[in-house]
Amino acid sequence: MTPPKDGEPDNSSRSRDNIATLDESTLERLGKERPQSFSGVWPEVAFCFSIVMSQILAEYYISGSNVLLPSLIEELDFPAAAAIWPSTSLSLAVTSTLLIFGRLTDMFGGYAIYVAGAGWLTISSILCGVSQSWLMLVICRALQGLALAAFLPSGVMILGKTYRPGPRKNFVFSLYGACAALGFFVGIFFSGLCSQYLTWRWYFFIGAILSAITTLSSIFYVPRDYKETRAHGASMDWAGCALSVSGTVLFVFAIAHSSYAPQQWRTPYIPVCLVLGVVLLATMTYVEGWVIKNPLLPGDIFAVKYMKPLAIALLFLYGSLGVFLLYVVLYMSEFMGATPFQMVAWTVPMALGGLILCCIGGLIFHRVSGTILLIISCLGYIGSGLFFAVIPPGGNYWAFVFPAMICGTIGIDISFNLANIFITTNMPKAKQGLAGALINCTLHMGIAVMLGFADIVHSETAYLGMRESYKAVFWYQTGLAIFGLLVVIFFVRIHEAKSDLTVDEREALAADAQARSSTACPDEV
Known part of the structure; x- marks a missing residue:
């Protein structure tokens, strides 16, 4: 966020102050009102x-x-x-x-x-x-x-x-x-x-x-x-896209089609698709959890x-x-x-x-x-x-x-x-x-x-x-x-x-409280 110029009010601080003053009755009223976009x-x-x-x-x-x-x-x-x-x-x-x-x-x-x-x-x-x-x-x-x-x-x-x-x-x-x-x-x-x-x-x-x-x-x-x-x-x-689509399609296909395959689960492509689907979804879990930002x-x-x-x-x-x-x-x-x-x-x-x-x-x-x-x-x-x-x-x-x-x-x-x-x-x-x-x-x-x-x-x-x-x-x-x-x-x-x-309002209040705490003088803290 761009800091306010000299002489300009700090709108972000004002907004967070307004949020902080919302009591339960005000929140209840806002929760019942029609959104301003209408x-x-x-x-x-x-x-x-x-x-x-x-x-x-x-x-x-x-x-x-x-x-x-x-x-x-x-x-x-x-x-x-x-x-x-x-x-x-x-x-x-x-x-x-x-x-x-x-x-x-x-x-x-x-x-x-x-x-x-x-x-x-x-x-x-x-x-x-x-x-x-x-x-x-x-x-x-x-x-x-x-x-x-x-x-x-x-x-x-x-x-x-x-x-x-x-x-x-x-x-x-x-x-x-x-x-x-x-x-x-x-x-x-x-x-x-x-x-x-x-x-x-x-x-x-x-x-x-x-x-x-x-x-x-x-x-x-x-x-x-x-x-x-x-x-x-x-x-x-993109890595998540490729792994999620291929893994989900193979996994669901194997389960959904198993009852209709010529030899059901003994049909070779059914267990192959199931195993490939599980492997791809497991790979996606690892990549999504520990590799991709x-x-x-x-x-x-x-x-x-x-x-x-x-x-x-x-x-x-x-x-x-x-x-x-x-x-x-x-x-x-x-x-x-x-x-x-x-x-x-x-x-x-x-x-x-x-x-x-x-x-x-x-x-x-x-x-x-x-x-x-x-x-x-x-x-x-x-x-x-x-x-x-x-x-x-x-x-x-x-x-x-x-x-x-x-x-x-x-x-x-x-x-x-x-x-x-x-x-x-x-x-x-x-x-x-x-x-x-x-x-x-x-x-x-x-x-x-x-x-x-x-x-x-x-x-x-x-x-x-x-x-x-x-x-x-x-x-x-x-x-x-x-x-x-x-x-x-x-x-x-x-x-x-x-x-x-x-959630955005709660995060804004938390960020503001942290900022004020870090800038406060030791005596104030």
């Missing part, structure tokens, strides 16, 4: 719409493709071993590039990466809709994954930088999390509509229209932050208290969610005879529950211990799998499916919202992109890896019959959620999300 209520509403659409579109493209799969296999002549790749290619592209786009966000700002991601999602969605072969569709789905990988961390960064800790931030992040369940419902709705009355291509064309609307809204209402972000001087870690995933993010056990718990909880979203659709279709539109109706509680929890979360997150809320979330994950694990033949909707959907929305909405608030509140503005990347990397890595193991469970228990094999998968999902609960109970402590100073 001139009124409608610009803020348009801004929030632009950002939450990233969640809706991400879940739209994850959930809906499962319902479309029978139509895709029939029309594009998918080989049996390639049937998982319309979904897996998207998740794999997202998982392997999230950290890279998180760093790009910290380099160039949330606005540029977010708008670029929205625009690219529009283009790649159109390419999916005009695909003429199964291979072209799989490649275009991976291109969609790149768009989502740009979308998600930049969206979290923008929200984290725009809102200071307090009730207003809690509410906006609750709304953002609720849109995951809403996007799941929207994806199921339009895939069911297109499967039954139109063609699978319109599912992607509708997604392209929604993406184009989001792009236009973002251009006009998301604050521009290029100059501010470039001032932080962040740079790319600007690592893609800095170790100081895990220096935040309880960050490590929280990340481990979320990995298992989000993995449980991925298993639930896929196998519930398959079970309802194959064993309960649900048509696409029936599945739409049956998943309504997830969407409505998410919106209700959004409103409740904004009111209670700053009043109730985060640990208690996270435990409730874990119980929701457990319940979502348990109801399907014990459902008897001919089990009805209201006794089993309805409570499972309620538990599912309790699980994902509370945990996702708390994770977003906790991580963004504990990271400075210069690393908000990294915070968004870590959250979503945990989410998609958990889904990709745990879903791969779910396919292994399904394959290895096939001798029990299809229905019992599915129930074994739901028991596996329940076990993942129970493990996440135990980690939370024994190792995670999160306080209420109250109004507070930002």
Whole structure:
């Protein structure tokens, strides 16, 4: 920072003095106020719409493709071993590039990466809709994954930088999390509509229209932050990029494809890819931790208290969610005879529950211990799998499916919202992109890896019959959620999300106190 010239006031000192005078009531008021970057209520509403659409579109493209799969296999002549790749290619592209786009966000700002991601999602969605072969569709789905990988961390960064800790931030992040369940419902709705009355291509064309609307809204209402972000001087870690992408792709591919390989795990390329993936990821850990000065995933993010056990718990909880979203659709279709539109109706509680929890979360997150809320979330994950694990033949909707959907929305909405608030509140503005990347990397890595193991469970228990094999998968999902609960109970402590100073403000006060201490005369010290 340039020192003030003679006769000029020291604005930095004045700013730190102003920060120091903020009492609890003032912080509470600031935490409820609309950010100064918005001139009124409608610009803020348009801004929030632009950002939450990233969640809706991400879940739209994850959930809906499962319902479309029978139509895709029939029309594009998918080989049996390639049937998982319309979904897996998207998740794999997202998982392997999230950290890279998180760093790009910290380099160039949330606005540029977010708008670029929205625009690219529009283009790649159109390419999916005009695909003429199964291979072209799989490649275009991976291109969609790149768009989502740009979308998600930049969206979290923008929200984290725009809102200071307090009730207003809690509410906006609750709304953002609720849109995951809403996007799941929207994806199921339009895939069911297109499967039954139109063609699978319109599912992607509708997604392209929604993406184009989001792009236009973002251009006009998301604050521009290029100059501010470039001032932080962040740079790319190319070694981390190469190791993270290659290691993640090989590792996830080996697990996800093992059940579909000609000889499963005995197929030579499966263990080879797994070992290479592990070696590359281990090399990345060493290089990032002890060699590179600007690592893609800095170790100081895990220096935040309880960050490590929280990340481990979320990995298992989000993995449980991925298993639930896929196998519930398959079970309802194959064993309960649900048509696409029936599945739409049956998943309504997830969407409505998410919106209700959004409103409740904004009111209670700053009043109730985060640990208690996270435990409730874990119980929701457990319940979502348990109801399907014990459902008897001919089990009805209201006794089993309805409570499972309620538990599912309790699980994902509370945990996702708390994770977003906790991580963004504990990271400075210069690393908000990294915070968004870590959250979503945990989410998609958990889904990709745990879903791969779910396919292994399904394959290895096939001798029990299809229905019992599915129930074994739901028991596996329940076990993942129970493990996440135990980690939370024994190792995670999160306080209420109250109004507070930002990390940057606390660092400014600490630096000022240190400077004054060093310049004070001995008697004063």
